[in-house]
Amino acid sequence: MSRTRAMLHAADVPAAPGGNGTCAELELELRRVEVRSPLVGQPGTTVLVACHTSSGRVFDPITLGMEDADRLTSHSARFTLFTPAARLSCLEGVACHVTLIPVAGAAQTLIGWGVGSCWFMHYQFLQLSSTMWACQDARAGEYVLQCDRRGGVHPTIMIIMLSTGAVFVVAIALAVLAYVRAARRTTRLRARLSGLAAEPGEAAPKPVPMYQLELGREGGAVGVPPGHQGPTVVVSSEGSLLMLAKPEAVGPAQPVQESTVARALLYHGTQSLGDLRRSAGLPLPHLKAALLVLMQHNCVASWLHAEPPNLRGESRVEQLYEALPRAMLHGLHAPRYLIHVKDSLGATAEAVALKLLQHGRLRLDQVVAALQSEDAAAASQGQGEEAQTTPQRPALEIQAALLRLVRSRLVERAPVCHLPPPRREVHPNARKKKPATKPGSEEEAEQLRARAQDQAHAAYHAVRFKIPTDLVETAVPARAPDGASLAHEPARGGLGTSGAQADGSVGGKRTAGHSTPQPLPGVEEAANLPAANILWRVSLEEFNLRLRNEAIADHMGSRHGPAAGAVVAGMLAAHAARLREAGAPAADGERTVLLSEAEVARAVAVHEPDMAGAGPAPDVPGTLSSLAAEWASPVVAAGDPPAGARQYSLDIAGALGALRQGHLEVLLHDRFGPEGLRIWRLLRACRQLEQKQVADFCMMDAKDAKVKLHAMLKAGCAEGGLDVPRTADRAPSRTFYLWRADVRAACAAFTIELFLAAGNLHARLAHELSQRAELLRVLDLVNAGLAGPGALAERASDFSRIKRVTTLLEAGLLDVGASLALFLGD
Template sequence: MADADTANVCVQIILSHFGQFTSAVASILLNRGRLSFPQLVRYSQLKPRTVRAAILVLVQHNILWHATSEDEGEVFELNTDECLTRLRFGRFVWLAEQHFGTAGAGIIQLLLDHGKLRPPDIMSRLTPQGSNDYAQTLQKLVTSSYVKPSTALSHVSPRDKRIAYEAEERAKISGFPTAKELRQAREAAALRLKREEDEAENAGLKRKNQVSSRPSKRIKASDDNVVDNDVYFRVNYDRFNIHIRNKLIEEAARQRFNDGAALVMRAALRATENEQKTVGEIRSASSTAANISTLLEDVHALRSGLVLNTKKPKDITLVKAYLSMLAFADNPTPAGKASSFVSFSGSKVYVEFETISSRLRRRALEAVTRERHGDDGVRVLRLLLDSGKVDEKQVSKLAMIAPKDVRPLLSAMSAESLISIQEVPKSADRNPTRMFYLWYVDLPKACSVLLRNLYKTLYNINVRKQAETEESSIKAVLEKRERSDVSRDEGLLTRNERETLKEWESRIEKLTVLEARVEQVVFILKDLGTVD
């Protein structure tokens, strides 16, 4: 069951993508939790066939989980993460075009529009005359895990499977279980769930014997992986999220240093891109400076970003200098380690994803604090993040802010959950007059509250876009533009109508850019963070 802000934005997304009946069913599931089919019909007050059609649509697009309950039979639950990811679909198609060309973008867009499809259905919709280009691109997308098979297990909530597997592991324990045995049962259940997911992803490929048709005394038979035409495929969001994360890391390196450091950072990420599976990884696989130097795109930018003793330094020398800079090798303190992008020791290079993600979350929190409380608020926030729990007098002294200004500032920041307060009683009676009050930053709580505010902002942006489109003057011009004769020749529109359309497109474009920026902050706080 989602909170009110998350439920509102999910309902708004489903309304714009699937219509009012489907959004009505989704709203009930979001506000009431998992329900059975009769309960959905009763609460929605819709016809059973309408509710059934809405359920089929949501299941087809991987937004709905269904599980079997002992009390109520089959129950349904909405997958909010899947619904919120639909805001990035446009970026997914753009990334597919960048890496796989027009054919890859067409396949990804078709799968995003239909939820899941079999390879023959994909080919029939994209290549009516038959083309080998789309078939080869689909093969690349499947083998590189940008497209993954959709099995029956993917429609069951992972939480339900984990609970069931833990119960099975606990049943194997004889007597009263110890804490160690319970931990081992949880680890065994998680390992079993991970193994099932890996096996499901490998189900999309099958082995095919290809025998050479050339007449020869030696006939060689080779096994090759081909796409299974009987399996339904869907888009693997994790692979595209990895590209979004890597782009954010590259931009962070450019803002911290220069373009040369960003180029080296991009090459270091590309060196281990095939081994990166999810955005939740702590660090990347190992690479070498020599391997990174072979993936550089612009060596001139490297030379212009550093001042070395030699006039014509080698590329590997430049790369090692940049890697030392990104690793903060000249600052071996905890502060330097927390500011690093990579770990560079000996010949091994690792990209520290967890450290970078923590820094990106902190920067997003500081940006919101600066906007609402100015530089003094950012100074207090950084002080509490670095020092831990501090009382009001120490905050005033260390942050160099007058005591009369610290108290209202702390109260205002606490009201917005940017900081929290810890009560430490001096005596057992917990008298408020005999207590220490310590201020600190509860980072998960602050990020969670900020994330809910961002969901509210996304909902308001979508409502504003819908209101702009449904305005009477705009709606009349849009309906006229959809006419067949006007669509072929927009010169049939009057000058005022063309100006009205231009102003409307400008407003929609600004709202779309704003939505993309807000969604990027959501990606940093949710996908790169620990907020559920």
């Protein structure tokens, strides 16, 4: 995806230093090779590693025996190498070829030349500060290149050169020590980024490359996060669910540790560090580093779990880790999120959001430093007038943009790592009646502990979108410096009040009749935290909710006209504002609160420029009353006009159900034809029917009905397992077989197909890009100013095809992501 963006938006491509074509040579070392294959377990198997640059061979081919491995299992081996440094000149790329050669049988190539993502270009090494570059191939091989970006001799190599002679052994030890220090340095950097070892006043962090996570490939059920109310996400063993943890994978880095840890957490559920070490099978330092990266990118949550005290009064406390698959899936909306931010809050806010998306979570000073260093780099690389017209953004402007994002609920505080694990939701039907607890009993202690857990989470939610007091005082007026209008900002955020009021931090005005809630313990301290100690992250969950609300409004608009769409959007916005005033989560409730006509009218007035376009303003009271009188309308009227003002509420669950039903019906129509759709609607209306009744009521031939029903049963849309015997002997010939439409199962099946489609679209996109890797390299060079435009003119048709194909695939991926928002948005 990163390559596609680079191709479509030339400005996004990292420009190579020295755009005039004069750039320094780099020195590279091959530091590690890891292979995972059953062949490793066979005695006598050797590994052949050969690397190439664009111009020819680099490094001598290396043959490794299993006895050379520093870590060896029955199916994997890892080799640490200290190759002589090789030079990589400007415009060149490098890639390696890893082959397993058994004593008997065919050789197995784990990483071939054709894998485009395993080519590392010269300018990529220069652009990012990371010195370790890893290539992981889907066929389970990995190699790591280390680059000395200063162009001189690498310190590690220097040690080896000095050590020739009598002190050779000592030199080797020093080299190993240098390698370990480098690894520790990387770990510390990641720890600082994640905020666990945050040091106030520290310099801006160095960017961390994005990672891809591959979920559910090995079968089993993907873990369901706590409080999950939507359809259960189950991935079949056959289906591969390839999801982007983040919107873009910047660069080709895909560390195997992170994906191993994520997979272990997904398959084994919430685990402590010790359990995770066993299930992931990684050394502790690697495991910790991988966990920190995953937490940094909001893919894993950390909870502090305290066991009840034992008889001696000792309480065991341990940190638990839980994978957040839904948070990973929300990453599909990231491009849409960035467009939304740019449209509503301006380019600076978009740059802030992009930085947060790239890094996961950052403090304000880190965001400022990152953006300013980016501006400085752009200014230094720009030419002529362009460099002068893009000055460095002032810190106050960046801060104001961040605050606008928080007020709009598009950015939130990252949760602290000492929150207790959330309580598991128990289905109402599974709850058991318990007798009243006795004072001082174990049950009472358990209830108190559960209440404390809830309060800790409520405290986080109370300050989730709260702006620190010290930032409010220094914030510039809410006006986008880049000229973007902020008039719609509250509307976009689903607010009926201004950001500061809704936030509650400054002069929050309470609606009459609403009592002020009692402050929760811990809220005060969290609210008064200085801004320097707060980590911010994008709230894709909130954005997912907005996508869902927009879809509901669009659906009502298409059904009852644009005025109805605008009024429904206004109702949802007014409801969100009410929830915010009450401090409740935005996704709370299946029905909106009762809203007066005036309240809806105010919300519509804020929304109307967006929702109704250039048309006349909608007649809110008239539209509301006509909507309430409509058949099967989710808008319900309450109150008696002569006695008092009429109020309205919107059945969110019903509207969402109708929308999902619409999506399902399109799929059913495509799969089973109009007759299948007729059967589905009949079964939904009549609950359960016998096969013959289905045929009669649908006016179909009995055989056709049978075929359709069984096809729907196979697809998981209809349920046919209810047998009602007519006689005591339960003879099959004298048994009623009832059919019914299983909406929940159909939604789950549809969701899984959406996952599969998203994974397939992404895989096809990667395939298309890898097939045109050479063309993309030329494009990168042209965009970087290292090659003339004539290089592209020769392959104009190829270029236009890849542009069309990637546009189609990326647009499909975005649309499928929006559909997923409907089916996962609860």
